[in-house]
Amino acid sequence: MSDNLETALPVIVVDDDPLLVRTLAGNLEDAGIRTRTFTEGSAAVDWFNHGGRAAAVMLDWHMPALDGMAVLRRLRTAGIESPILFLTGHSQPIYEEAALGGGAVDFIDKSKSFSIILQRLRLALGRGGAAAITVMSEPAPVGDQALTLDVASARAFWCGRQVDLTIGEFRVVRLLAERAGRDVSYREIYDSVRGEGFLAGSGEEGYRANVRAMVKRIRQKFRGVDEKFDALANYPGFGYRWLENADG
Numbered sequence: 001m002s003d004n005l006e007t008a009l010p011v012i013v014v015d016d017d018p019l020l021v022r023t024l025a026g027n028l029e030d031a032g033i034r035t036r037t038f039t040e041g042s043a044a045v046d047w048f049n050h051g052g053r054a055a056a057v058m059l060d061w062h063m064p065a066l067d068g069m070a071v072l073r074r075l076r077t078a079g080i081e082s083p084i085l086f087l088t089g090h091s092q093p094i095y096e097e098a099a100l101g102g103g104a105v106d107f108i109d110k111s112k113s114f115s116i117i118l119q120r121l122r123l124a125l126g127r128g129g130a131a132a133i134t135v136m137s138e139p140a141p142v143g144d145q146a147l148t149l150d151v152a153s154a155r156a157f158w159c160g161r162q163v164d165l166t167i168g169e170f171r172v173v174r175l176l177a178e179r180a181g182r183d184v185s186y187r188e189i190y191d192s193v194r195g196e197g198f199l200a201g202s203g204e205e206g207y208r209a210n211v212r213a214m215v216k217r218i219r220q221k222f223r224g225v226d227e228k229f230d231a232l233a234n235y236p237g238f239g240y241r242w243l244e245n246a247d248g
Contacts, residue, residue: 009053010034011121014044014071015060027114041066045074054082056124061088061095069102076103083124083167087117097213105167124167149174161225168193169218176232176242185239186211215240
């Protein structure tokens, strides 16, 4: 598979730093990705409101007048379903949790290299390499009959009903389901979302709070389609387990 994504629709870059916008857009264009840039959140929202369509949106958090979270909320309220990735210098867990909880699919520190940013964008677009995503033409059961994961489109189904997971949440469910019946550590779960060795939160094991918050959201979403959902169990002090032969 070529590293060129060659998206038919543009990737939108929104940041109030003109130099960053030009640099990131230039690198994306060099990678074969069409871009459209905005230095104001309101301008990006107006563009979408007038019929603009995008493969994905890369969004800064702190911007004057209309910040990133406000842009995210307005786009989702308007029915814009393009994957939204925050690219920001705010690396504290509280910002990450708010972004993912609000419907963003990823949260990337601006200090990361472009190659990492590109890979995360590739995952958001569902066009990762074989090591990241196994492309399947049909939904296939993973772990048990109640849970179905369509890996090609990163969609999850519980007893035939779609569960609206973010890409990061989908990765966690896939990891746990593929190891159904076995305990998976907090670190392994976090690495499946953020990359091996990524540090976040307060202290050496601050990432645990991020994992607990994500698992809480995952449970809530599954219970939104099945109030009796109990397939995701906690192993206190270690991690989580997807129960074997869980039924809906």
